[in-house]
Amino acid sequence: MGKTPDISFFGKTRELLCLSSYIKIVDNSSALVENCRQISECTEVCVRLLTGSFEIEFWGSGLSLSSYAEGCVEVRGLIEQVRLVSRGVRRRDNDSGKH
């Protein structure tokens, strides 16, 4: 994971414009993700979502996805693990894999 600078112009702008992804987790039963850009995968054991700067992975069992508003999704089920991967790192890993 790359080092986050102390003062980041883009980071501050995203924060001011509310473009950061907000994740609210209730116990291990549900998680609400705001500013979701894309759904990558939605199976019973893994839900993968893309936000502005992260790829969020929910691992568990009996997972399902609901959406009641634009850019906002809710993951329900038994959540065991939440993984956040920076999209930059993901892109670099993919590129190095290709080469």
Next chain:
Amino acid sequence: MTLGSIEYVITGDSFAKLFRMLTREGLVYSDMKQLSGEIRICVSLEYCLRFERCCKAAGYQPKRAGVRGILRFYKKLTEHPGIIFGTIISALLIGYYSNVILRIDIDTADTALRDRITDVLKEDGFTAGAYIPELDLVLEERSLKQKIDEAAWIGISRTGAGISVDVIEAVEAEKGFNVGMPCHLVACEDGVIEEVELLDGQLMKCIGSGVTKGDIVVSGKIVSENSKWSADGEHVTRKTRYVRSIGKVRGSFTRTVEFEQPFDTELKALTGTEKKLHFINIFSAQIPMFAKVPDGWYETEYEKQDFPEIGGFRLPFGHTEICLREFDMRSQLLDEEEAFALAEKSAYRYEQNFLKNYELKNKNCRKEVNKDSVRLTVTYELYGEICKESDFFIPAYILPTDENSQEKNVQDSENN
């Protein structure tokens, strides 16, 4: 998801396009699950057509697998048409009965006044079964006020099962404070004074003397004279006091009353037809079990109420049966005897109503037969009060300037 949702099953190898489409279109969905080779998704009814169109555009074939939420209730409802039919019938009945007079409540303890109000309401079409929106309650209030003098104020309001008539009875206003105000006792009959009980005032006629209507028997103006002799001669001082005449003057008098009865008259005759009206009572509502109120004139023979009881407690629903007898006002030609019998009945009613306060000493009847009617002339010899109070006004110029002296005079006269 207010109207419910539809569950879809979409089969395919890759669902990346579907996920992109869902995010791009901003569709509302829930419980999206990817199983082996298929996706199950619930889409709100508002978005289902849009969802199907987008799926087809993306190359998917969505299949409806079931319904959820209120849609399931609607689907079940269609399987039971009786419930729908019953609901419609109930709604129609509620709509009808909430606009129809089922019950008329008249808020008065006076039965005569209640009957009078009921009669006026009936005349104006305010009967059980009348359609309320066609009736003008304000105009009816005015009509009742005009026709019924016994009521000081009448208000009609709509209640759940009909109309309610609030009545404020006219209470005769007190004449005001007149104790101490001067008055005479004036003869109200032509007769002879036989007994006098006088508490205040100056008696102008003695026992045994005859009086005619309007004569002052006891005067409220008392004039007293004092004379003093001096070297100059007699000095007479005259003092006038005004008092309230209090007392009872009884005497004998005669009163002549004529009762005329025409031969051609209208009599109430029963036609022999009886009608029974049935009502179902539920709480305060009285629901008629007939479509039309019978035409004609009817009088109530009896009213029977059947309310079941449990342990002495009367349940709030039951059945009421009203039996009506039809009558007709028929023109009838009376013979002489029948006409005199009716005239005597009228005389009896007059005695009961107007001569109860007097002692009836003697009664002479004279019968007369005319061309179209009979006439009964009754001369009553009565004994009783023949005087009544009559206030009089004192001209301002007579009144003494000192008010205290006037008050003192009046006070003195009351104490005497």
